[in-house]
Amino acid sequence: MAKLSLKNVGKTYAGGTLAVSGVNIDIADGEFIVLVGPSGCGKSTLLRMVAGLETITDGEIHIGERLVNQLDPAERDIAMVFQNYALYPHMTVRDNMAYGLKNRGASKSVIAERVAEASRMLELGPYLDRKPRALSGGQRQRVAMGRAIVRQPAAFLFDEPLSNLDAKLRVSMRMEIRKLQKRLGTTSLYVTHDQLEAMTLADRLVVLNEGRIEQIGAPLEIYRRPASTFVASFIGAPAMSLLDAHIDAGAITLEGHTLARVGNSAGPVTLGLRAEDLHIAARGVPMAVEHVEELGAQRIVHGTIGAQTLAVIDAGDQQVQDTVQVSIDPARLHLFDTTTGRRIENRLHTAVHEPAL
């Protein structure tokens, strides 16, 4: 159990490629932090730097009060769960879990006790004497978790641990990981490219893009107030629709339709609209429907306003027409700068209750 702090951490590869730069995160004791981003955004590199598997070329990483930049992975008091589990195939489940403790010179009784405790927690009791190849994917994943738990480290590091599992198992393992982490209260750093996994697991999310932090915050905060167009389009499914709009004389107009009155200065803006904030209604902005994804409980209607595409969630069960009217709640608009992509606080004046359409 310990705090984790990353101060201005960066990584430049020998060839001059910048993988990670200027990362500052303070992680409280027992917090569950998820690093999320598209592939190649440096999230795994960052995790491996914390683990000690990659050298740190810039900044400082502290685990607890210790500066760990120069320490070996074994000395950092961390445990890591790998994407492909990385279990030792020739050892039994028991030996796999015990190996790290054995190398640290723990006594036999301590090892036996910890392994027993971990296997009880993970319901691995019946499999202790099996080899990893005789286990299913989910069970292997549990063994990998067990290997981390028995060590009782200061922090758990997870490197996309669920991506080799099938969708159903992923959901249940996700919940298990969360419950386990809450129960143990161990500080955790978790890497994933799956935004849903990130949302459901995290105390706080760290969204990374091209080696830099785009936004840090609680999942809902990030969902509701994305700091940039990148975060907006990455978090949430279907992705937030980003449209080119204009502010003229205090009114946001999209393809000639006035949506709301704001106090922002005039000029072009990027308008962000979440699919669930839009509704098909009797009156609104006309949208040409292109195709419909039926999800059962609801459907996602993809279409265009002018030349711009957007997605709308519709819970109704009538046939979707070729052209539908989309109503937009002005309070749920997101505005972003067209050049920097950063969020602009919209200073909403009066909602246009009767859209002048």
Next chain:
Amino acid sequence: MQRIKPFDHLILILGALFLIAPVVMAIMSSTQNAIDIHTNGLYITPGSNAVATYGKVLTHKGGFTGDVTGLRMLMNSMIMGIGFAVGKIVLSMMAAYALVYFRFRFATLLFWMIFTTLLLPLEVRIMPSYQVMSTLGLLNSYTGLIVPLLASATGTFFFRQFFRSVPDEMLEAARIDGAGPFKFFIDILVPLSRTMMAAIFIIMFIYGWNQYLWPLLMTTDESFYTLMRGIKSILQVWIGSQIPDYNEAFALAVLAMVPPVAVVVIFQRMFIKGLTESDK
């Protein structure tokens, strides 16, 4: 179930008979006596001399000095075979470990230098090797017989390829688990390599077992005679009207066949088991 095709089977049976015939002949002829073989040629029926011939071959003191028995030769061949196999596996595993897991300058260059030695057979460097051994005073010793041939490009190559196929996460997990380079090698890599070791053991045991030229050169003391040289020396007695002991030569040849066959059978099973069980 596939339909049985008689013609295919006929071809297979004929092929099997063709391949097995010389072996059967050797075994059968070894149970006859020398004069019968000399007059009637090879036999495919068993004779009555089996016990006497094999007994004599194993215990009779032969050679110029008259103190080397078949048993002794069998033991020497065994030492050569096992010494070669074990030594080569140990050395080439360590070499491959260094090449794959330690980043040092020119590692790839070094590897290719080792690899190109594959192109040079033993015969090319046999005189310099002999000279080195003789200067070191290692003629007529097991050390001299085995050590100079232990460096193995083949083995190093195989283990290098194998180690490269072991996922990096295995090394990383071990590092986090606090295993240093030595522990990682002993605890993780060696057990993972069992299949590879079995395969190389088969190849190298037979290589060592079949050595002829090198022992011929390195040893003058008959107590270091191997089976291969024994067979040759029995057939070399064609002096005057003496008939070579064909039956004994055949018996020795049969004895020389048994250990390699045993090694292949035993290790192949391990080898296949390893192949089907392995998942990394």
